[in-house]
Structure formats: structure tokens, C-alpha cells
Amino acid sequence: MKAPTIKNDIFVMLIFSAVILSMPVWLEPLGASYPDLLQKFAIFGIFAVGYNILFGLTGYLSFGHAAFLGVGSYTAVWSFKLLTMNIFPAIIFSVLLSGLFALLIGFITLRRSGIYFSILTLAFAQMFYNLAYSVLTPITNGETGLQLARTDPRVIDRLFSEAGEGLPSTDFFGLAMSGYSGFYVCAVILIFAFFISQRIFHSPFGVKLRAIKSNQTRMKYTGYSTRPYLLTAFVISGMYAGLAGGLMAATDPLAGAERMQWTASGEVVLMTILGGVGTLIGPLLGVGIIKYFENIFSALNEQGLHQAYAFMPDWLANIMVPMTSPFVGEGWHLTLGSLFVLIVVFLPGGIMEGINMFKKLFSKKTSEPDFKPIKKKTTPETVK
Amino acid sequence: MSDKKNSEGWSRRDVMKAAGAFSAAGAMPMFFSRGAWAAESFRNDPGNSATVKLGFNVPQTGAYADEGADELRAFKLAVKHLNGEGDGGLMNTMKPLSLKGNGILGKKVTYVTGDTQTKSDAARASAKRMIEKDGVLMFSGGSSSGVAIAVQSLAQEMGVIFMAGLTHSNDTTGKDKRRYGFRHFFNAKMSGAALGPVLKKEMGTERAAYHLTADYTWGWTQEESIKETTEGLGWKTVKTVRTPVGAGDFSQYITPILNSGADTLILNHYGKDMINSLTQAIQFGLKDKNVNGKTFEIIVPLYSRLMAQGAGKNLRGILGTTNWNWALKDAGSQAFVKSFGSEYGFPPSQAAHTCYVQTLLYANACEMAGTFYPPEVIKQLEGFKFDGMGNGATEYRAEDHQCFKDVLVVRGNENPTSQFDLLEIVQEVPRAQVEYDAKIFGGELGPYKV
Numbered sequence: 001m002k003a004p005t006i007k008n009d010i011f012v013m014l015i016f017s018a019v020i021l022s023m024p025v026w027l028e029p030l031g032a033s034y035p036d037l038l039q040k041f042a043i044f045g046i047f048a049v050g051y052n053i054l055f056g057l058t059g060y061l062s063f064g065h066a067a068f069l070g071v072g073s074y075t076a077v078w079s080f081k082l083l084t085m086n087i088f089p090a091i092i093f094s095v096l097l098s099g100l101f102a103l104l105i106g107f108i109t110l111r112r113s114g115i116y117f118s119i120l121t122l123a124f125a126q127m128f129y130n131l132a133y134s135v136l137t138p139i140t141n142g143e144t145g146l147q148l149a150r151t152d153p154r155v156i157d158r159l160f161s162e163a164g165e166g167l168p169s170t171d172f173f174g175l176a177m178s179g180y181s182g183f184y185v186c187a188v189i190l191i192f193a194f195f196i197s198q199r200i201f202h203s204p205f206g207v208k209l210r211a212i213k214s215n216q217t218r219m220k221y222t223g224y225s226t227r228p229y230l231l232t233a234f235v236i237s238g239m240y241a242g243l244a245g246g247l248m249a250a251t252d253p254l255a256g257a258e259r260m261q262w263t264a265s266g267e268v269v270l271m272t273i274l275g276g277v278g279t280l281i282g283p284l285l286g287v288g289i290i291k292y293f294e295n296i297f298s299a300l301n302e303q304g305l306h307q308a309y310a311f312m313p314d315w316l317a318n319i320m321v322p323m324t325s326p327f328v329g330e331g332w333h334l335t336l337g338s339l340f341v342l343i344v345v346f347l348p349g350g351i352m353e354g355i356n357m358f359k360k361l362f363s364k365k366t367s368e369p370d371f372k373p374i375k376k377k378t379t380p381e382t383v384k
Numbered sequence: 385m386s387d388k389k390n391s392e393g394w395s396r397r398d399v400m401k402a403a404g405a406f407s408a409a410g411a412m413p414m415f416f417s418r419g420a421w422a423a424e425s426f427r428n429d430p431g432n433s434a435t436v437k438l439g440f441n442v443p444q445t446g447a448y449a450d451e452g453a454d455e456l457r458a459f460k461l462a463v464k465h466l467n468g469e470g471d472g473g474l475m476n477t478m479k480p481l482s483l484k485g486n487g488i489l490g491k492k493v494t495y496v497t498g499d500t501q502t503k504s505d506a507a508r509a510s511a512k513r514m515i516e517k518d519g520v521l522m523f524s525g526g527s528s529s530g531v532a533i534a535v536q537s538l539a540q541e542m543g544v545i546f547m548a549g550l551t552h553s554n555d556t557t558g559k560d561k562r563r564y565g566f567r568h569f570f571n572a573k574m575s576g577a578a579l580g581p582v583l584k585k586e587m588g589t590e591r592a593a594y595h596l597t598a599d600y601t602w603g604w605t606q607e608e609s610i611k612e613t614t615e616g617l618g619w620k621t622v623k624t625v626r627t628p629v630g631a632g633d634f635s636q637y638i639t640p641i642l643n644s645g646a647d648t649l650i651l652n653h654y655g656k657d658m659i660n661s662l663t664q665a666i667q668f669g670l671k672d673k674n675v676n677g678k679t680f681e682i683i684v685p686l687y688s689r690l691m692a693q694g695a696g697k698n699l700r701g702i703l704g705t706t707n708w709n710w711a712l713k714d715a716g717s718q719a720f721v722k723s724f725g726s727e728y729g730f731p732p733s734q735a736a737h738t739c740y741v742q743t744l745l746y747a748n749a750c751e752m753a754g755t756f757y758p759p760e761v762i763k764q765l766e767g768f769k770f771d772g773m774g775n776g777a778t779e780y781r782a783e784d785h786q787c788f789k790d791v792l793v794v795r796g797n798e799n800p801t802s803q804f805d806l807l808e809i810v811q812e813v814p815r816a817q818v819e820y821d822a823k824i825f826g827g828e829l830g831p832y833k834v
Contacts, residue, residue, distance in 0.1 A: 031517070034512075034513065034516040034517035035512075035516050036509060036512035036513060036516050036517075037513065037517075040509070133599070133628060134599055134626060134628070142599055142600060143530050143599055143600030143601070143628075143629055144504070144529075144530045144533060144534075144555075144600050144601040145504045145505075145530065145534060147533075147534070147537060147560075148537075150828060150830070165830065165831045166540065166830045166831045166834055167537065167540065167541065167830065169541060178541070179516075252508060252512075252538075254504060254505075254508065254534060254537075256503065256504045256505050256534075258503045258504070258505055258506075259505060295509065295510075295513055298498075298499055298510075299496065299497065299498055299499075299510070299513060301497050329444070329497075329499075330444040330445060330499060
């Protein structure tokens, strides 16, 4: 294993920042360049990056991360209601509180590993969901979701100004959290979150987490107590989830219990696996694909398909529209499901594995200009 | 294994990416200013464009999907009629009418659709896509009050009018009302007021009621309103139990009723939830029971024909209310049933009716205002009185954006003559009986200009 150099890391960071910040430009042709979706990309990106610290590095498959997302959201909305519409305290509280919950849940669930750990986290998440849904209705407002009201106290804001006529909107020291400025705030936080994740991946701590993944028993025999490392990773990823939840509430000040449902936990697992478990960029690719499908594909109807096939001759378009329409609109799950199956079967390492394969092909070709059968090219890989 | 094996490969790609990114960074100030608009213009102003876009945000999955599908059919029909295609439907009977059948203000109407998934988050995401990406001037849809309230506050934030579809909670035009949200559908308070006298006549004044309630804003307010009515009649309330939306299996909630001493079950459920809970209640033999010397009765305060279709013969003889029914004999209702029927081959549901009417009302208000500028359109809708839309003389009350019109008390038909003839109209309760003071629920509409 070649140790990644600092210089290389900085280079990756620069590229990454540029790609993220220029998203409104390069997503335009894909029809995905509008503030709400861009914000979602960034926020779920944070969620997945954090999740990957636990799942990707230690191999512990948590099925309950949505609980932290929900805790973050509720905390943030309460901060908007009680303190101020500035997102800064809201985010801080979200991260801290979800970290606290992660410490508590992690302390209990990490006593088991493998499938038992997954089931325990799932149980906790379900518990949180049901609490939010029915038992804690005074705090969470149940199914309707926690919303802002004009008459909320907002103690800090009231110190400076009177309540306006309409509902106030969230801001980051004057920068509006809706629209493109909201996206850039989220994007900068994502870049920062990615940077921390990168440092963790390449730190001795990260190496220890990977050692847990490859053989926990052996690591224990060498004299390490693995539990504190696991717990730290769990809390860090819980805090990431809380940060994402807080940002979700910041861009759209509403927190609903469905955010904590097991499907939401499952979604981040799918994102990570789709993109590539344990890779830095992979989970972000997964986020992009799933959110794109959810928002763009789900909205395509026959009218839209006809427009999309406008370049084809009429007879062909008339065949293609009925053939493809079950896969768009309400059938977007079908498309996503098939894609997921294909990727898991043919690229178990996710999209990142596919990209690496391409890269290998490409670099091999440049060093050996003569055409060789593909089979031969992959031999070094299998030998290794 | 390391994922940084081919650093040569990286740099080649990266140089390209970096070049792209730097040019993007240069263009960035452009994007900051794109969302802003000057004081006199407004969000998604169609300007000189030849078309306008409306957004139809309905549940295509989940417990209310049947209603959503029917709403979407109605929206498509409304767009056709607005553009002067088809037989014109309610545009032939609506009074007063400013629409000309050439789109809205001469602009052809197009539409986009979205799936609310009956979840507030998903509904808001979908509505935001319509507003930010597709540039809709108005969006509509519904079937869950929780969703309606969530997107209605979004409408206010964004400054885009929301014409609520099927939403029955008192909160939609009560404590959560918004200047940019309008509701044609009736609400739980009106259901209670309409049901009261009929219940008194048919079931007397000494009953013990047991409520099963969908656990969200609609269920809560309906339970409250029906309880208020029945307790006013002298009924006792044995217990109220909240059930999660989309529970599927209600048997654990139904068994305790058998020994509770209640002789009436009030199901504050809707959509597939109501179909399931009612079917299970019948299977558990509730209707054949005799408690306190009275036959056990079930009441479903909010009915729809789609639910009646799902529940089949279990629904026979059960009382409830609806906003509208296709069997009404007035010219407006008949015109709508005719044009919906010839388009799709079956009669429309009340969800379809309210969504269709809402679309026309918005378009008509734009014509009256002579502009798409939302504050002006809102002022036209507020206090607008109209007739010929299937519910008799109707008024959009300015104080809370709630429509006031006659309410139907219906009963599951004992001898249906066709698969759609499922509800028998017991009484058309006049508007005066269901009216209430706008102030009782509190809440504020908020500013015209956002």
C-alpha cells in the first residue's frame, strides 16, 4: 500500500472543491441545476461521507443513522423557534446533540458486531421514529412535522428587532439559506466535512479503524482495545448525520418524523454501496445518483418523454415512450432498483470500482500502445 | 489495495476538471443574483412567454394514491378545458366566468406533475422542484392535510399560490392558514355540523362513541370536531385512540372496542387506511353486535366514492359526509360528470372535482385580475362568490380562504345499481348550517407581498 502524500491530498481537495462549487454549471445540461436539488446533493453528501467513516472504515453496518438525522433536524428547528433564525447556533446544537445520542446508542449497540449490531441500530432508529411520531408529539408535532410559527419566542432575534409581518426565513449571518446562496453555504460545509473525512481516512486512527474491519480479533490480540475506536467512529458519523439533519432544517425549516424512518437509514446504505464503500468519493457519487433519480426521474411523465425523444423519428418515439414510461415517473424505484442490482452484481465495489477499472484500462493503454486482449490486461490484478 | 495507484491517470483528468471548475468559478456571481427579483416583478413571471406552467403535486404512492391518481386526471382535464379543447366542462356552467377558452390571459397552459408520497418532506421537495426548476405560477394537489399544510407554508415563503386539493383538516384554513393558500374543499368542522342533526335523528341522543383516529393534523381536528358535535347531542366519548397513517393492519386497535362498552365506532380514517380499518371492523363482527340495547353503528365522517369502491359492501348503511358526489343533479355537476366520464370512462371522485374546480378558479382569478401578479390574483379570489360549480352558491371567505357551500350527508348504498352508485345522498345540508366564525381557530394569513 502506497501511503498517500499530503501533496496528493491537497490536490484532491482542490479538485473536489472546484467540482462541488461549480455544480450549478455542470448540472445545468442534466436538468438538475436548481437550488433545492443542489442543496440536497450537498446535504446528503455530508450524511453519506459521515456514514462512510463508520461503514466504510470499520465495516460496521448501521441501519439507524436516520435517527441522528432526525435529531439534528428537530434540534435545529427548535433553535429557530426559541433562539434565532441564524443557522449557526442551530447547526452547533444539532451536531452536539446528535453526537450525544450517538454516544449513548453506540455505547450499547457496539457491544455486538455484524448482523446483531445492524439489528440493534435498526431497533433504536425505529424506536426514535415511533417516539417522534406519536409519544413525543409535543416536541415533534407528530406526522404533521415541526414547523415555525410567527409567534415563536426567538429570544436572540427579539433582542435586535421586532417580529416581522410574515414568517422569518433562515440565514447564515445575513446570507439567505434559500436559493443558490443556501447551496453555497451547504457546499462549503460539505467541503469542510470532506476534508475532515479525508484526514481521518489517512490518519493512524483511520488505519486502526481499517484494521478492525479486516480482522478485529487479531487486532485485539496485538493489545488494542477496539471498542473506544469504534465508539469514536460511531460518534463522529453520528455527528455528521446530525450536521446533515441540521442543514436540512436550515434550508427548509420543517422537521418531520419520516426523516427518521428506516427507509431513510436504508437510503444512506444504498448510497454508500452504490458509490463504493470505503472510498472517499464513492458515497458522494451514490448520493448524486439516488437524489437525481428521486427528483428528476420521478417527475418525468409521458409528455416529458415525448420531448426527450423529440430527436427520433415519430414512429420510433411512439414505440419508445410506452416502453420506457414504466421506468420513469412513479416507476423510478424500478429503474433505481435495476441499476442497484446491476452494480452490486457486476461491480461489487460500487461505481468507484468501475471508475478504477476504466482508469487502469486507460493508463495501461498509454504505456502499452499495442492492443492486447482485455483478459490479459486484468491478469496482474487477479494475481495481486 | 490503494485507491491512489495511478497518479498519472489522475493528473490528466484533474487538469481538465480544474480548467472547467475555474471557468465556472468565474461565472459564479451570475448565479448568486439569479434568484433575486425586483420589487414590482414576481417569482416565475411568464413575461412574454406564450405558455404558462402549473404544477400538480399529488400522492402517486402511499395510502392516498387512489385519490392522487384521480386528482391528476381532473387536473389534466382542467388544463384541456382551459386551453379550449374538449367540451369545456364546467366552463359552460360557471358564473361569473371570465375565462375565454384560450388558456390563461391568452397564454397556453402547460403543466408538470410530481409525487408527494404523502410525506411532508417529499412533497416540499417536489413543490420546490416545480417552483425553482420548472417555474410554475401556481401549484395544486393534496390528499393529506399534513402535506397540504407543509406545502402551503412553502407557498407563502416562495410567493407562489397554492390551490389546495383534497385536505379536510380544520388547520389548513384555521391555525395554519396562509395568504398564498386557498381551499375549496370542506373541513372537519363542517362535517361535524352537517352530521349532527342526522345522527340525532337516526341514532338518538344516548350513545357511547369510540374513536379511531389517523394520527396527524387531519385526524386530530376531525376527532375534535366530531366529538364536539356528538357530545353536544348528549353522546358519551368512551375513548379516542390514535393510529399511525398507513398502518395496514388495524386489528390490534379494533379488538379492544369489543369490550369497551361503546356502541358506536367513529373512524377518523381516510383512503386505504379507512378501507382497511372498516373492513376489519366488519370482519370482527362489530356491526352485528348489540351493546347497551342498541345495534352497534359505525360512522365514517369523511367519505369518498373511491374509498367506497375499495371497501365494497362493507360500507353499506354507514353514514358520513362528502364535499361532492357525482350523482348530484345540478347542471354543474352533470356537466363535469359528463366531460370527465367521456374522457376517462367512469365518474369523477370528490377529490377530482375539487382539484378541477380549484384550477379553474385560479385561472379565472388571473383573468379577472388581468395579471399573474400573485397579490392581485389573491385579492380577486378573496371573497369571490360563484355558482354553477356543483355545490350551489359558493363563497371564498376572505378571512381564512375557506370556501363555504352546501355539504352532503351520505350513506353507503344498500342496493347499488352500478359499481359507481355506492353512496346515497341522505341530505344536502345548506351552507348556513355549516358556517362558523373565522376567528375560532386563530392563525394569521400573513402578508400579500413576500
